[in-house]
Amino acid sequence: MAERTLRALLTVLLMAWPPRLRRTHGRAALATALRLISDARARGRAAGLAESAAEAVALLRSGLRLRREDLSAAARAWTTGLAGDARFALRSLRRSPGFGAASVGALALGIGANAAVFSLVEAVLMRPPPYERPDELVVVWSSLPGSEERIPVAAPDAAVLALESRALAEVAFTVRGVDGAVEVGDGDGARHVRLAAVTDDFFRVLGATPRLGRTFDAADGPSGTAEDGAAAPSAVVLSDGAWHSVFTADPGVVGRRIRVNGLPATVVGVMPPDFTLALAPDAGVVTDVDVWVPVRVPLTSFHRDDGRLLDQDSDNTGVVIARLASGATLGTARAEAERIAAGLRTEVPAYAEAGLGFDVRPLRPDATAHARPVLLALLAGVALVLLVTCLNVATLLMARAAARGPELAIRGSLGADRRRLARQLLVESTLLAGLGLAGAVLLAVAAVRGLALAAPTELTPANPLTLDFRATAGAAVLALGSVFLFGLAPAFAPILSGSSRLPRAVATRGASTRRLGRRGLVGAQVALSAVLLLCCGLFLRTVTALDDVHPGFRPDGALSFRVSLRAPDRYRSPAYRAELMDRIRAELSDLPGVRAVGLVGVLPLEGDRWTQPYGLPGQSASEWSANRADFRVVTSGAFEALGTRVLEGRGFEAREDLHEDERVVVVDEKLAARLAPGGSALGATIGIPLDGSAVQARVVGVVEHVRYDRLDADGREAVYVPYRQEASRDVAFVVRTMGDPATLAPLVRSAVRRVDAGVPVFDVITLRDYVRAAVAPRRFAFDLLVLFAVLALVCVAVGLYGVVAFDVARQTRDIGLRMAVGATRARVVRGVLASGLRVGAVGLAAGVVLGGLVARALEGMWYGVGSADPVVWGGVLVVVTAVTLIACWLPALRASRLDPTAALRSE
Amino acid sequence: MTDGLPLTDLAFNILVALTDEELHGYALIKRLREQEGRELLRTGTVYAALARLGDQGWVVDSEGPADDEDPRRRYYRITAAGLAAARAEAARLADVLLEARRKRLLAEPARG
Structure with missing residues (x-):
């Protein structure tokens, strides 16, 4: 080479x-x-x-x-x-415990709270349900023009959909969950369960697999039934809950013979614990099902109740669950459903008059729509808390960096180069971040447990709530990012560290920039806290307004419970059912302390609905569909028991509970005002649907209006018919007592048992607790928001205190000078307070603007208060000012106690 | 002083070679190649060892003798610290040898 x-x-x-x-x-x-x-x-x-x-x-x-x-x-x-x-970092953190506690605490709170709330939101709104390809699933409701209500679909209509729809590949139907009785054959008698009858393809459409045994197949449905099909044992599928509570988790339960509503049945499968069909709660369709039975007659053979204009209180209505065909979109399914509905309208005159149609909605979003506003509001609130804590940590770090200026300068003069300084700061920041993160995880775990316990049922997920690590990670990134950003800043921006190596002119300019920066950060915290406070205040007003709403009945002092007469062979005749209810009523009246007892078909605020059209005098049947009212069955004593005032006339009499000489009804004041504006509605006749035909009934009483649907909306007019007329199988009793109604609970069970041991008694609850549960979501949001606002304000106080105290320490000489030339202590105090208040004022101004936007965006959640309510705004002003003053108080006091001569001599 | 001890074999031998004279790289390698097992000693190896010795402060560059034919040549000289390190290592090795002799691994040197 x-x-x-x-x-x-x-x-x-x-x-x-x-x-x-x-x-x-x-x-x-x-x-x-x-x-x-x-x-x-x-x-x-x-x-x-x-x-x-x-x-x-x-x-x-x-x-x-x-x-x-x-x-x-x-x-x-x-x-x-x-x-x-690391040793140095630990030592320096121990030497400033206030700083350490405040920053670690802020980090832990911000990250932990966010992780917990996000876990809840994720579990309720985002976690995919246990079905196959849930995005393809839709739910179909019946709909009426001009209303957003979800109305259950009649079974024959579901059959039509299944037959004619191309966009929906598979169509399943579940009849509304009803109360039923299961006898396990172990001598314990009938146990109450929630039953739902479903088409045999129900589980297949959802793509849900059982935990034990199998789900239904075609042999369990109508096509599989032999001639004596009705008598042969039906297959049943159990929920995990029922398997545990009724069958004590017996692993050999598959194949067991039981009786359901008096009929023989065989257990063929058990569903896994996380399986549920979640639907919007306001549709009145019970989804908390214990036992599924297959529908064994073709859907087309169900009674559509033609002529009974749109009755939803029958066992023939339910929910259609369907899967979109491949290539079909929601839009095409909706359009097609409308076409099918138009076809139905030509066939069924009642539908044409009412304008009934179909409403196809995606399954998951529809089921969670009720929870979305509250949960998203909570998420926004906790995100604000995270922001405030990040800003707080940044402020604390900035102040600390400024305070350590001399120390860093000394180290610099001893030869520490920038890289070593950066490493030191990196270690300190990591220590802080590590402690904060550890605290956050502890807090988050505890908070998640607390949320799971405290959250109302509408806002809890189907499965147990666990901490979602994505949430922790996300919040951690943001918070720890601020720690590292502001913690490392002094190494890279000497101007931030107040190093005295810089020329004096630059140093002072740097000082005022830093001061502005710190004040800006605190001001931002004030602004965000003001937003939180504002939402708190609005929620408080909303919740108190809801508490003050007069719902048309008196919740205090009454107990309610439900019964269900389901065994078809035992409770066949309406007359017998009416007699049974009457005997129950009599037994209850004999209990000690009872003032009134009545039967109510549907409790207020239950979300269950029985809405029908009615006719004003002189209207033809076709004009009825314009009038819709809530129909309720009641017995005598119902109004007294509920505490609903009878304004005119009377309620039903005891005799009318069992015999019907004449068709009579009681109406509420709203309907009475329509019936006879300015006059008395007593004696007037209205038309009501009954058993498929239109009949006339005489008004014998007018009662006050009851809010059946929701506390925060007035609701519809109501028509009360005697129980004997409908003889519904599922009813509620209300018992009003002189003492504490809760003590009556065991007594009512034994009372009913004395009449008929086979009748299950369930949902025993005082009316007050029952109403409280209706307000629960808003109250829950309020409670959490109060917590958030308090946290944010604590951060603000700490931050402001730190900033003001720091400035006072820096300005010792100036203060001494001022006092030496004649300023009084009071003036000094005023000066410090004023400087603190300035920060608060600027922050408040920003908060007002931001808060106004937020309040407007959440318009739908407020009740009884406008988003610009002066009382609430005033409250926010007062609280923020108070917190500001308290935070500045101590530094101001310290400033006023300065000895002028000593101050002048200090650096 | 205790940093860098015990010396590697090569480092010790370099120090020994430089004890009484300055050497340039080529000469040093030639000298070292005369030792048993080092016939194929390479430049890179030696200069790496020299670099480490230089870091320790035991060997430094030197001008070299005035009568050197190539003025560009780089000479290496041992320092006082280097001498001390070499002495310490020699003493340590002597102790090891003593023990080896005691155990009859090695014959006693001939007296006289």
């Missing part, structure tokens, strides 16, 4: 050497190597080649080894340095 090429090659290989050593020894090594090679060449060409190769390899290898040694030496030095930094 030519000398020049060899030299070039060896030079290249020298690149492996660390630069420093290459500089010192490179040339000499090259020269020596070339000499050795030429020596070898003298002995022979082969020797020369071998020596060249060997030298080249040796150069490379030694160079790499040198580099490796250099690296491990550096790493060793770094680690020892790191250990020293």
Whole structure:
């Protein structure tokens, strides 16, 4: 190889050497190597080649080894340095416990609270339900023009949909959950369960797999039934809850013979614990199902109740669950459903008059729509808390950096270079971040448990709530980002560290920039806290307004419970049912302390609905559909028991509970006002649907209006018919007592048992608790928001205190000067307070603007209060000002206690 | 002073070679190649060892003797610290040898 090429090659290989050593020894090594090679060449060409190769390899290898040694030496030095930094960081944190506690606390709160709330939101709104490809699933409701209500679909209509729809590949139907009785055959008698009859493809459409056994197949449905199909045992599928509570989690439960509503049945499967069909709660369709039974007659054979204009209180209505065909979209499904509905309207005159249609909605979003506003509001609130805590930590770090200016300057003069300083700050920030994160995880775990307990049922997920790690990670990134950003800043921006190495002019300019920065951060915290406070105030007004709403009945002092007469062979005749209810009523009246007892078909605020059209005098049947009222069955004593005032006339009499001489109804004041504006509605007749035909009934009483649907909306007019007329199987009793109604609970069970031991008694609850549960979501949101607002305000107080105290310490000389030339202590205090208040005022102004926008955006949640309510705004002003004053109080006091001469002498 | 001890074999031998004279790289390698097992000692290896010795402050560059034919040549000289390190290592090795002799691994040197 030519000398020049060899030299070039060896030079290249020298690149492996660390630069420093290459500089010192490179040339000499090259020269020596070339000499050795030429020596070898003298002995022979082969020797020369071998020596060249060997030298080249040796150069490379030694160079790499040198580099490796250099690296491990550096790493060793770094680690020892790191250990020293860690010890220093720990010491300095211990020396300023206030700072440490405040910043770690703020981090833990911000991250932990966010993790917990987000876990809840994720579980309720975002976690996919346990179905196959849930995005393809839709739910179909019946709809009426001009209303957003979800109305259950009649079974025959579901059959039509299944038959004619192309966009919906599979259509299943579930009849509304009803109360039923299951006898397990162990001598314990009938146990109450929630039953739902479903088409045999129900589980298949959802794509849900059972935990034990199987779900239904075609043989369980109508096509599989033999001639005596109705008598053969039906297959049933159990929910996990029922399997545990009724069958004590017996692993051999599959194949067991039981009786359901008096009929023989066989258990064929058990569903997993997380399986549920979640639907919007206001549709009045019970989804908390214990036992599923298959529908064994074709849907088309169900009674549509033609002529009974739109009755939803029958067992023939339910929910259609369907899967979109491949290639079909929600839009095409909706359009097609409308076409099918139009076809139905030509067939069924009642539908045409009412304008009934179909409403196709995506399953999951529809089921969670009720929870979305509250949960998103909570998420926004806790996000604000996170922001406030981040700003707080930033403020604290900034102040600390400024306070450590002299220390850092000394270290700088002792030769610490920027990299070492950065490493020190990195270690400190990591320590802070680590402690904060640890605290956050602890807090989050506890908070999640608390949320799971405290959240109302509408806002809890189907499965147990666990901490979602994505949430923790997200919040942590933001919070810890601020820690590192502001913690490391002094190393990279000396202007932020107040190092006195800078020329005086720059240093003072830096000082005022820093001061502005700190005040800006605190001001931002004030603004965000004001927003939280505002929402708190609005929620408070909403909740108190809801509490004050007169719902049309008196919740205090009454107990309610439900019964269900489901066994078809035992409770077949309406007359018998009416008699049974009457005997129950009599037994209850005999209980000690009872003032009134009545039967109510549907409790207020239940969300269950029985809405029908009615006719004003002189209207033809076709004009009825314009009037819709809530129909309720009641017995005598119902109004007294509920505490609903009878304004005119009377309620039903005891005799009318069992005998119907004449068709009579009681109406509420709203309807009475329509019936006879300005006059009395007593004696007037209205038309009501009954058993498929239109009948006339005489008004014998007018009662006050009851809010059946929701507390915060007035609701519809109501028509009360005697129980005997409908003889519904599922009813509620209300018992009004003189003492504490809760004590009556065991007594009512035994009272009913005395009449008929086979009648299940359930949902025993005082009316007051029942109403409270209706307000629960808003109250829950309020409670959490109060917590958030308090947290934010604490951060504000700490931050403002820190900033003001720091400034006072910095301005000791100036204050001393002012006092020396005559300023009184009071003036000094006023000055400090004023400077603090200025920060608060600016923050409040920003908060007002932001808060106004937020309140407007959440318009739908407020009740009884406008988003610009002056009382609430005034309250926010007062609270923020108070917190500001309290935070500045201590520093102001300290400033006023300064000894002027000492102050003047200080630096 | 205790940093860097015990010396590697090569480092010790370099120090020994430089004890009584300054040497340049080529000469040093030639000298070392005379030792048993070091016939094929390479440049890179030696200069790497020299670099480490230089870091320790035991070997420094030197001008070299005035009568050197090539003024560009780099000479290496041992320092006082280097001498001390070499002495310490020699003493340590002597102790090891003593033990080896005691255990009859090595014959006693001839007296006289």
